[in-house]
Amino acid sequence: MAGILSLVWFIGSVLVTPFLVILLCIVFLASIGKSLGVRRLYVKLLLIIFEYGRANIETAQKQAHRNEDSDDDEITAPNNNTADELKDKLIKPPNGIKKPNNGYVPNDNSVISRDDKLILLPEPLQKKDESGEITETKDEYKEYYLSSIFDYLKAGMEAIIEDQVTSRFEAEELKNWNLLIRTNRRYEFISWKLTAIWVCGFFVRYFFLFPLRVTICFFGVWWLTLCTALVGYVKEGNFKQKLNKYVSIMCFGILSNAISSVITYHNEENKPKSGICVANHTSPIDVLILMCDNCYSLIGQSHGGFLGILQRALARASPHIWFERSEVRDRHAVANKLKEHVSNPKNPPILIFPEGTCINNTSVMQFKKGSFEVGSVIYPVAIKYDPRFGDAFWNSSKYSMMQYLYMMMTSWAIVCDVWYLPPMQQEEGESAIDFANRVKSVIAKQGGLVDLVWDGQLKRTKPKKEWRERQQEEFSKRLKIE
Template sequence: MSSRQTEVMPNFEQTLLKKRGSALTDGLSFIAYGAQAIANDEFSKCFAPKPRNKVISYLLKGLKAPLSIAGMGIRYFLLLPIRIFILFGASAGFFIALPIVLRLKSERLKRLLFKLYCKAFLWSWGSKIRYHGKKPVLDEPHIFVSNHTSIIDYIVLSSHGFPHATVAQRQGGIIGYFQKNILKLNGSLNFDRSQKNDRSVIAQKMREHVFNTEKSPLLIFPEGTCVNNEYTVLFHKGAFELGAKVAPVAIKYDKSWADAYWHSRTQTFSSQ
């Protein structure tokens, strides 16, 4: 949120005191003040997708048009099949290796398998990621907390150094399948916002996970929702009441070619 606060109706109180009228008039003035405050709400812009730079449209102009058309041909007819092959090949390898790793009961191999699968996802998207700083490896209870833009936040962070367990809202479709059958294997927790009892149960399970240093480090997104990567909203305090050290993480996406923001109320993840 911006630190600069703009006054919706300057000198509203002074103007109201100078007026002489009925109580009804005063009430209507307050209603108008509230309506303008809602209309100029700065909080809603945290969830509004920001138009990305029209790089492709720009490249199609003038003398650069032939190069841009050639680039699109390479991306869609050469690179896209390769990326699909990487994604499906990595998925096949993951599901073949997973039962073997689980049978061996090796936490180290399981972490390596999850990490490589996350890397394969990023390779298939042609992503370029720049990590700043060294990812901490702690032998005491700790959690990682990060701002939240999309489901791929988890993949980005789990592909670097070591994978994470996470806490997430239950989803349907292919994401729900991965939550129920894959992510739960590394200790990830799922909850349903409509079930009030889930909150206390999840809080207890989070504490148990955090204080078991043999498990994958827990990654939490305390904003509780996806934000458009231009702002952050208030972090819920529950993540900081576990009695564990906190390792903060910040993720910033480049929107030149695509916007990573997942507006879950209007988009499915596959249509992002």
């Protein structure tokens, strides 16, 4: 019995000791704001492995195509032109397009081509003359034919087949396999070398990285709760603000190791110091990514349970804004608290995601105008994730928070770029909606994202009745002579 216990103790110490050493190193490096660069070397190694896998897959596909062509040459057909033409149509797709395997169509290649002039937008575009004033259309109608509606019927059918909204709430499709995403192509069994790499990667992710990341996550949450609670007892003043910023960056730096994040910050001279910081929204970890480099105040609905304990601990150390459930939809209450917060220059910048929902890292959707009505300086921030190492997008209608965290912790890493953009202010005579759209276009351009006018809440709710009525009115105007 004693021998068995000693064996268990020995095995446990062998397994636990490396985890404790790594955890202590992570905490120490995060506390002094330094990094050994191990994660960046790890990412470079992954890129080499991905490139090797891509080369193997392309070689196997070329060999398969050659085998198919040789089989096609052996097919005999009747000696008449009709049979030959039929054979060509069946075997070779038109216009030299390769047949997709298993019905696979990449997301970046649209199935249909649209005429942008026929897309009815949420807010009908009004024509402006050279002076910038809105011009009214004439009330003269062109002659109407039944065929006048065909283009609009075509645009409607195209929207049903492939609209611009629902495609933004599906995982971004990768051009090359990263030994991670689930696929029906069975890439991992193309060659024995690729199979060996895939098996090794599976064991590394699930039997080393995953338990290590879970340990770091639990420790990081406990450490964040403890540190912020202690900071809350410090007397108000400049010292408390500096201490809170240091503790916040340190604790979130530890938590970022739970997803092996590799973050590159650009243009740090534009980093927010006060006011309102707005960013595009891909994932709940957007907060984690930004808090690793700066201290922000957060805004959101108050919760109970464990999350409530964490919120109260954060609120002791820094002036966050937590709303009761009854206040969330009260726009005036939200605006008043925002104005109160930004009126004090000593408060940290408040972090807001104006889209109100997570988008799949390919586009930016409509910004809510609330945060742009406060009259404060806006600090735009663009966040772009590299999907080759892990998909950061959270599809809340498909995965729970625990499932999402599980997928994050079993990914290779979370690699992203963050751009701090120059501060922007509302111009004279500019409406809050126009200001929000101007900020949105700047973020989309910097992050290489598609700038869309649609409201992201359309994934949960039907279009408003007013929208349908506006589109009917706009359709009638387009039949007038301009």
